[in-house]
Amino acid sequence: MDPHLLRTFVAVLDHRSFSGAAASLGYTQSAVSQHIAALEADLGSRLVERRPVAPTPAGARLLEHAPALLLRLDAARADIARLHQARPTHLTLAASPAALGPTVARALAELRATAHALDVEVRVLGREAVLSDVVGGRADLGFVDGAAAPSDPLPMPDLGPTTTLAAAEETLAVLFPLGHPLAGRRTVRLTDLAQAQWIDAPDTAVPLDRLRTVCRTDGFRPWIRHRGTDLHGLAALAAAGHGLAALPLPVAAALPGIAAVPVSEPRLVHRIELVHPVNPTAPARQLADLIGGRAGSRA
The missing domain is CATH 3.40.190.10 (Periplasmic binding protein-like II)
Structure with a gap:
C-alpha cells in the first residue's frame, strides 16, 4: 500500500472534499482523484463515496488503520534522521x-x-x-x-x-462557577456529577469519554464544545455556567472566576x-x- 495514496485518502475524508484535500496537500484535484482511484484499485474495493464525499464501509474500516500506519511511517523516518544529527543546541x-x-x-x-x-x-x-x-x-x-x-x-x-x-501525579479537581451549590464543597464525587452539564474540551480538560470510562457510566454529556488549547477560555466558559470541566488542582486553582473542588471518588489522579x-x-x-x-x- 503506497503511503502517499493513504495520506491522500485520509485528507479527502478529513476535509470531506477532494478540492479541500488537494489544497491542503498541494496537489491538483485531478491528482487527488487519481490517488483515490489507484488506492481503490490496489485494495480491490470502493473506499470513498463521491457525492457527498464520505467513506464506504470498506473506507471506514481502512480509516481505522490509517492514522496508526502513517504515524509509524513518520516514526521510522524520524528515527533514521536522528542517527545523522550533529550534537543539537x-x-x-x-x-x-x-x-x-x-x-x-x-x-x-x-x-x-x-x-x-x-x-x-x-x-x-x-x-x-x-x-x-x-x-x-x-x-x-x-x-x-x-x-x-x-x-x-x-x-x-x-x-x-x-x-x-511518569512525570507527575496531582489531585484531580472539577471546575464550578463561583455561585454553584457545590462550589464550596471540600470534595466531590464524579459519579454524582454524571448527569450534570459538562464542557467537552478534549484537548484541554480531561476528555469526557475518559470520565465515562473511569466512572463506568454513559453520562458526562457535553452541554457545549470547546476546541483548542486555551485554559483561560475554558475557565471563562465554566465561570459563566456553560458546564463543568475536570483539570489538575494546581492548574485549576490558578484560573480566575471558578472554584476548583478536588475529586474524592472514584480514586483518580491527574x-x-x-x-x-x-x-x-x-x-x-x-x-x-x-x-x-x-x-x-x-x-
Missing part, C-alpha cells in the same frame, strides 16, 4: 495544556541553568498532536496528561519505539507522562533524566 518540547505545569517548568529551568547556549521552543498542542510531533520527529520530547488510577499509566496508542515515564524516542537528542535525554529524578524522589 535546540530543544523542541511539545505539551498538552494541563501537562505544562510546575514540574515541567522547574525541570526545564534546571536544564537551562547547565546548558546556557540551549535554544528552547515550547509548543502547546492537543494530546494527539503532541504524540504525533514526538513520533514524527517534529518535537524532541512531549508531555501529555490525563486521568488515571494512582500509579496506573495513561492509555496510549501504539507509538512504536518510544520511551514513556497524571502527566513524558514521551521521547528511544534515541533522544542529548538535551531531551537530560530533561528526561531530570524529570525522572523528580518523579523518583516523590515515589
Whole structure:
C-alpha cells in the first residue's frame, strides 16, 4: 500500500472534499482523484463515496488503520534522521495544556541553568498532536496528561519505539462557577456529577469519554464544545455556567472566576507522562533524566 495514496485518502475524508484535500496537500484535484482511484484499485474495493464525499464501509474500516500506519511511517523516518544529527543546541518540547505545569517548568529551568547556549521552543498542542510531533520527529520530547488510577499509566496508542515515564501525579479537581451549590464543597464525587452539564474540551480538560470510562457510566454529556488549547477560555466558559470541566488542582486553582473542588471518588489522579524516542537528542535525554529524578524522589 503506497503511503502517499493513504495520506491522500485520509485528507479527502478529513476535509470531506477532494478540492479541500488537494489544497491542503498541494496537489491538483485531478491528482487527488487519481490517488483515490489507484488506492481503490490496489485494495480491490470502493473506499470513498463521491457525492457527498464520505467513506464506504470498506473506507471506514481502512480509516481505522490509517492514522496508526502513517504515524509509524513518520516514526521510522524520524528515527533514521536522528542517527545523522550533529550534537543539537535546540530543544523542541511539545505539551498538552494541563501537562505544562510546575514540574515541567522547574525541570526545564534546571536544564537551562547547565546548558546556557540551549535554544528552547515550547509548543502547546492537543494530546494527539503532541504524540504525533514526538513520533514524527517534529518535537524532541512531549508531555501529555490525563486521568488515571494512582500509579496506573495513561492509555496510549501504539507509538512504536518510544520511551514513556511518569512525570507527575496531582489531585484531580472539577471546575464550578463561583455561585454553584457545590462550589464550596471540600470534595466531590464524579459519579454524582454524571448527569450534570459538562464542557467537552478534549484537548484541554480531561476528555469526557475518559470520565465515562473511569466512572463506568454513559453520562458526562457535553452541554457545549470547546476546541483548542486555551485554559483561560475554558475557565471563562465554566465561570459563566456553560458546564463543568475536570483539570489538575494546581492548574485549576490558578484560573480566575471558578472554584476548583478536588475529586474524592472514584480514586483518580491527574497524571502527566513524558514521551521521547528511544534515541533522544542529548538535551531531551537530560530533561528526561531530570524529570525522572523528580518523579523518583516523590515515589
